[in-house]
Every structure is written in structure tokens, then in C-alpha cells.
Amino acid sequence: MPRIYYNIPVKxxxxxxxxxxxxxxxxxxxxxxxxxxxxxxxxxxxxxxMNTSALLVVYDDFSAPGAEEKFARFEGExxxxxxxxxxxxxxxxxxxxxxxxxGAEAGAKVEIDVHAYEVLSAAExxxxxxxxxxxxxxxxxxxxxxxxxxxxxxxxxxxxxxxxIAAYGEIYSRFGELTLTVEGDKYYAIKPSxxxxxxxxxxxxxxxxxxxxxxxxADLIDGLMDEYGYGCGYxxxxxxxxxxxxxxxxxDFTLGFTDPRAPWDEYLSAPVSDRCISTSGDYENYFxxxxxxxxxxxxxxxxRPVETGIMSATLIGGSAAxxxxxxxxxxxxxxxxxxxxxxxxxxSRLAVxxxxxxxxxxxxxxxxxxxYTILNGRYTPxxxxxNVA
Amino acid sequence: MSLKKVEQVKKDRCxxxxxxxxxxVVILLAAALFIAxxxxxxxxxxxxxxxxxxxxxxxxxxxxxxxxxxxxxDGTVSVEENGxxxxxxxxxxxxxxxxxIDVAARTxxxxxxxxxxxDCVYTELNRTEISSNNSPPVYCPPxxxxxxxxxxxPSYDDPHIKI
Ligand SMILES: [Zn+2]
Numbered sequence: 003m004p005r006i007y008y009n010i011p012v013k014x015x016x017x018x019x020x021x022x023x024x025x026x027x028x029x030x031x032x033x034x035x036x037x038x039x040x041x042x043x044x045x046x047x048x049x050x051x052m053n054t055s056a057l058l059v060v061y062d063d064f065s066a067p068g069a070e071e072k073f074a075r076f077e078g079e080x081x082x083x084x085x086x087x088x089x090x091x092x093x094x095x096x097x098x099x100x101x102x103x104x105g106a107e108a109g110a111k112v113e114i115d116v117h118a119y120e121v122l123s124a125a126e127x128x129x130x131x132x133x134x135x136x137x138x139x140x141x142x143x144x145x146x147x148x149x150x151x152x153x154x155x156x157x158x159x160x161x162x163x164x165x166x167i168a169a170y171g172e173i174y175s176r177f178g179e180l181t182l183t184v185e186g187d188k189y190y191a192i193k194p195s196x197x198x199x200x201x202x203x204x205x206x207x208x209x210x211x212x213x214x215x216x217x218x219x220a221d222l223i224d225g226l227m228d229e230y231g232y233g234c235g236y237x238x239x240x241x242x243x244x245x246x247x248x249x250x251x252x253x254d255f256t257l258g259f260t261d262p263r264a265p266w267d268e269y270l271s272a273p274v275s276d277r278c279i280s281t282s283g284d285y286e287n288y289f290x291x292x293x294x295x296x297x298x299x300x301x302x303x304x305x306r307p308v309e310t311g312i313m314s315a316t317l318i319g320g321s322a323a324x325x326x327x328x329x330x331x332x333x334x335x336x337x338x339x340x341x342x343x344x345x346x347x348x349x350s351r352l353a354v355x356x357x358x359x360x361x362x363x364x365x366x367x368x369x370x371x372x373x374y375t376i377l378n379g380r381y382t383p384x385x386x387x388x389n390v391a
Numbered sequence: 392m393s394l395k396k397v398e399q400v401k402k403d404r405c406x407x408x409x410x411x412x413x414x415x416v417v418i419l420l421a422a423a424l425f426i427a428x429x430x431x432x433x434x435x436x437x438x439x440x441x442x443x444x445x446x447x448x449x450x451x452x453x454x455x456x457x458x459x460x461x462x463x464x465d466g467t468v469s470v471e472e473n474g475x476x477x478x479x480x481x482x483x484x485x486x487x488x489x490x491x492i493d494v495a496a497r498t499x500x501x502x503x504x505x506x507x508x509x510d511c512v513y514t515e516l517n518r519t520e521i522s523s524n525n526s527p528p529v530y531c532p533p534x535x536x537x538x539x540x541x542x543x544x545p546s547y548d549d550p551h552i553k554i
Contacts, residue, residue: 249550
């Protein structure tokens with residue numbers, strides 16, 4: 003009887019095994035190592051600002067001479083920048099540019115600092131680019147619903163009336179008239195001259211730049227990481243704005259997208275690095291009344307919390323400040339318009355939005371196939387013109 | 392099978408023992424790495440709970456021996472115990488948070504708070520609960536409050552970032 007030899011590709015199997023082992027080893031240890039390991043080559047810092055917590059992470063060789071001192075200097079500078087931005091954009095802190103602007107009379111010329119100037123400039127750009135779907139002057143509307151530290155309506159009767167919303171609309175609809183000037187080394191904002199009266203009170207324009215401000219801070223920290231030569235690490239402001247460099251060792255990060263109807267979970271993931279990212283979502287700050295969700299993102303069309311069916315929107319690439327404003331605008335657009343807007347104006351960025359449609363939860367993205375993974379099968383692709391739930 | 396091929400296969404077979412040894416070493420190494428990896432991940436029952444305001448610990452509790460309590464006497468923290476439920480009220484930055492520790496279940500969560508948005512409060516939609524030594528901390532940024540597993544030290548050696 004002839005003997006049978008199996009033609010087993012020994013070397014190929016061996017190479018494959020080695021590859022698996024190497025992949026497993028690097029996946030498990032990364033370039034940081036566990037807390038027990040001496041080679042835990044990252045430093046992090048938690049910073050409380052703008053009513054949220056920010057996280058700064060840097061991957062580097064911290065055994066190198068001077069590396070610890072360098073990170074300490076970097077962290078100090080980052081804290082300083084974030085404090086400056088907060089002090090400039092706070093709606094309540096004494097001495098803030100936004101407080102000065104909000105408190106000034108209609109038509110007044112108000113001196114502001116460079117941060118407020120930059121953020122208002124970005125806000126004006128996105129306001130114009132989105133035909134007013136982004137509008138940071140819906141301040142009174144947001145307050146009337148109790149989102150600026152007030153109390154949420156306890157019943158349907160507490161929901162602001164059409165008359166009240168219309169009065170505030172007279173003000174915010176004039177945001178485009180805001181003028182910004184630079185004179186020497188001073189910055190000024192000239193407030194639109196509009197006022198409106200409601201319930202015996204005369205109102206002038208107020209802005210809330212909190213969201214876009216967090217993105218702006220992320221952009222600044224992104225630049226600071228460049229200055230320090232940190233190519234690996236990230237800065238996240240809450241989960242709404244992130245400046246991503248690269249993961250330890252130079253690889254991509256894996257972005258996990260929050261499931262807006264199960265925020266402890268994720269519905270999509272995508273490998274990303276070296277990009278600034280912002281997200282807006284109706285799950286971050288909202289209340290429910292009579293089975294209806296009222297979120298903190300307001301539609302300049304209705305003057306009330308958005309009800310477009312879009313639950314969340316994320317933009318990757320470009321500036322985090324602009325992305326914050328654009329994602330806010332996308333939430334206020336009807337889904338077909340949002341998809342068309344992304345194709346027309348934001349094609350240089352990666353965009354994702356989720357939609358609650360009559361026939362289930364949908365996602366839309368311009369990320370190419372293979373560039374992302376759907377983690378939750380209840381999200382199906384948005385193909386357009388769906389009925390909004 | 393051609394004669395040449397059979398010769399080749401025969402030749403490969405001469406190295407079988409050496410190959411097997413190398414396989415064995417590779418598999419053992421992989422197993423050792425996996426064991427080391429999972430040993431570092433601490434999935435044992437929650438050891439205890441720490442509450443911080445800013446960076447200072449204001450309350451600690453250890454499930455092992457039931458030791459711990461308020462770490463300040465400035466009125467920031469008040470503690471009530473009732474049938475295996477410890478209720479810790481922390482007043483900071485103009486507001487309050489009520490943290491409940493379930494001794495039998497070895498869990499801690501924020502039951503009530505007056506912060507805008509109430510993001511720190513545990514609800515069905517916002518399942519912020521400390522239930523293992525790996526649970527991420529619960530943050531209440533307006534009150535600069537953190538509830539975390541005792542001995543918690545965050546790890547950033549994972550490329551995953553949630554947005
Ligand atoms: Zn809170």
C-alpha cells in the first residue's frame with residue numbers, strides 16, 4: 003500500500019501563527035502597557051471646564067530625559083487655554099466677552115477678546131453657509147424651555163406659547179446683521195439693533211457659544227499638540243468635540259459612535275486619526291413630556307427643540323468648532339436636506355447622522371464602504387425620503 | 392501527485408519534530424500572553440467606592456470590611472444607612488448629589504442631583520452605575536463630583552474612543 007503524504011504548507015502555517023501571535027501581542031499590550039507595566043507610556047489629565055469634563059491624553063516615551071517636564075508644561079498651557087476660552091465665552095462669568103455682548107444694548111459696539119472674535123466669526127460663517135440652520139442666537143428659546151440651568155416645563159401648559167417664541171424669533175432671525183471688526187489689536191462686535199418685547203420685558207440679542215466653544219478649544223489644543231510635537235494622543239471635550247492625533251505607536255483610533263437610543267451602547271465604529279471631530283445629539287440633554295422628547299438642540303425654523311427625526315450627527319475633518327455648528331444645523335434640517343447639504347457642502351469631511359424613521363432607526367454616511375462597521379443591526383441605511391417618526 | 396512533489400513533501404516531513412516544537416512554543420507564548428492580559432483586567436467584585444469633589448476624596452467605602460465614611464467634616468458630606476443601603480449626600484458647587492451604595496449588590500449610583508441636565512443620575516437610558524472595578528467613573532461636571540471604584544486608575548492603552 004502506498005503511503006500517503008499530506009501536502010501541508012508548514013511554512014505558511016508557521017508564518018500565519020507568528021502573525022497571529024504578533025497581532026495578539028500588540029493588540030494586548032499596545033505601546034502603553036498595563037498599569038503594572040513600567041512602559042505605561044502615556045500621561046493624561048482631566049480638566050473641568052464649560053460645565054463638562056475634558057480629557058487630555060498624550061502617548062510618548064516618558065522614560066526619555068525631560069519628557070515628564072515637557073508634558074507638565076504642555077498640560078499647564080492646555081489648562082491655561084481652556085480657562086481663557088471658558089472665561090471668554092461663559093454666559094455667566096464676570097468679565098466674559100459673551101456676558102458683555104449679551105448685556106449690551108441693541109446696536110451697541112462691544113469690545114470682545116480674540117477667542118470670542120474667532121468663535122463668533124466661525125458662527126457667522128456656518129450661519130451663512132447653512133442658510134441660518136445654525137443660529138447661536140436662539141438663547142431665549144433655549145432658556146424658555148429651561149435648558150440654561152432653569153427648570154424644565156412640568157406640563158404642556160408650561161411649554162412656551164407661540165407668541166413668546168415669535169418674539170424671540172424676531173431677535174435671532176437677525177443674527178446675520180452681527181458685525182465683527184478688528185481695530186489695531188482690539189476686537190469688536192456690533193450687536194444687531196433689533197429688540198423685541200414679550201410679557202412687558204424688552205429683549206435684545208443674546209448668544210450662547212458653549213457648543214461651538216468646546217470645538218474651538220479642541221482646535222486650539224490640537225494646534226498646541228502640534229507645537230509640542232505630540233503626534234500621538236487626543237483631547238476630548240465631553241464627548242461632543244474631539245481633537246484626535248494618532249494612537250500609541252502611530253495607529254488609528256477606533257471611534258465608537260453613541261447609539262442615540264441606547265447611549266451606553268454604540269451602533270457604528272470607524273478607524274480615524276489626525277482629525278478634529280464634533281457630534282451633536284438629542285440624547286445629551288433633554289426632557290420628556292407626554293411621551294415626547296424635548297432636546298437642547300433648537301431649530302431656528304420653529305424656534306423650538308428640533309423634531310426632524312435626526313437624532314445625532316457627527317462630522318470628522320476640518321475644524322471641531324465649525325463641525326459643532328454644522329452638526330447642530332444638520333439636526334435642524336429635514337433628513338433629505340441634510341443628506342443633500344452634506345453632499346454639496348461637506349464632501350471634504352466624513353459625515354454620519356442617525357434618523358428615527360417610521361419604519362425604524364436609520365443611519366446615513368458618506369464614509370465609503372469598508373471605512374466603517376455597523377455594530378447594531380437595528381440601524382439600517384437611510385435611502386432618502388423616509389417618513390419621519 | 393508528481394514524483395517531484397512527493398520528494399518535496401517527504402523532505403518537509405523531516406522537519407516535523409522541529410516544527411512541532413516551534414508550534415508548541417508559539418502556542419504556549421500566545422496562551423501566556425492571553426492569561427497575562429486577562430489577569431490585568433480586574434473583573435472581580437467591586438472592592439469599594441470613592442467619591443471625589445475636584446480632586447479630593449470626600450467619601451470612601453470598602454465592601455470587604457464595611458469600613459470607610461466621610462473624609463471631611465466641613466458639612467460637604469452627610470451619610471445615612473438604612474437596611475443595607477448607604478445614602479451619601481454631597482453638597483458642592485451650589486448643588487447636591489445623592490449617591491446610593493447597595494452593600495449586598497456591591498453597586499453605587501447617583502440617585503438624585505440638581506445639576507442642569509442631570510447626566511450623572513442613573514436612569515434606564517443613562518445607565519451610569521459603578522458595579523465592577525472596571526466601571527468608568529460617574530462624573531457630575533457642574534458639581535465637580537466623581538464617583539469611582541475604590542482604587543480606580545483609568546487606562547488609556549486602548550485605541551477605542553466613544554463619541
Ligand atoms: Zn450631575
